[in-house]
Amino acid sequence: MRRNSRSNRARILAAAREELGRNPDVTLEEIARAAGVVRRTLFGHFPGRAALLDALAEEASEALRGVVTRAPGAEETPQRALARFVLSIWPVGDRYRLLLALARQDLGTERVSEILAPARDEATAILERGQGAGVFHDHLPAAVLSAALEALTLSLLESVNAGTWEDDGTRTAVATLVAAGVSDQSATAIVEDMASELRAEASDG
Template sequence: MPMIKLDKVSEKTTRRRRSDAEQSERAVVAAAVRVLGERPGASMRDVAEEAGVSRQTVYAHFPSREALLAAVLDHFTAQVLDEAREFDTAEGSARDALLGFLDGGWDLFARHSGLVRAAAAAASPGREDDLHAPFREILERLVRRGQENGEFDSALSAEWLVAALVALAHAAGEEVHAGRSGPGTAVAALRESAVRLLGAQAEEPRSRQ
């Protein structure tokens, strides 16, 4: 009878358990996005029911509501960052790539604005800056590319222009949250403001909602 190497069995079992745990964690985060997006005050039990797991399982992955919201924020960040990297490496106009970058982030914010704001508000000090860092790096590369090929004005530094673009995006989000602007109007204003800030060629306005 062949001997079974227990260390290899143990390794396979560990990998399977790790995979199951990761799958369970992803299911909980996806459920949180759906439930909290519709009902910001939903409980951890509500999230567990949506995910098809026990409340104890949710707490095993996320010991607090704040920890779950942090995971939701990471989920959204990863989604936008994946799309942003495509614009970062895209050939062609730096202007079009930068506006596409802004559109991608805005579209996600518009769909999940309440949940994104709640998750960001629950983030620990400095966490938002950490999450912004890779986006700032991509924006800076796009701005430098536009300055080097003559699409953007080079009178101001790329670092300053990136800071201004981030501030404009936050301002657009605040206008929508305060009810002073609709999402379509806000993103159109954001795009036009970005083009003017960068000294790029104006574009045809997008339809407003």
């Protein structure tokens, strides 16, 4: 029974991500149908929309923490570290981009800030290191520059979501490096090299 309950919960969350991606106003009943469960089963796990969104938010938070935990050490150059960060975070951001928009409305900005905190801290630390090394712009404090780059990433994610742009994360990584102060040519070369490295790591793993 416990295994069946866990399976139902996972199916409901997967269906919720998919259905919310298609229609932000989808009802819980429609999500239950998409998950292949009855309404009572969904409400047994999630008594309301807020509870369902909170569970999705916690999934997003865990995924972000997982990406940050796998971040390389300080021996990697700041430019490569930033490229790695954006490329690693992109699949998580792409999966939860709509959730973050919904969370602002349904869960509040405090909860969203809590979800994004690990990623924000890691990005700020990379930018601080790059500013200290003279490879990133230093006309803005690292935390402010980090917030600006986060807004850029979320905006590009929304463009992908709206179907007005296509990206697998590489173009966003290049744009992020350029915005941080790296030349276009160098940024492109760094991102291409890092993307290749991450693909090799994924195939080995």
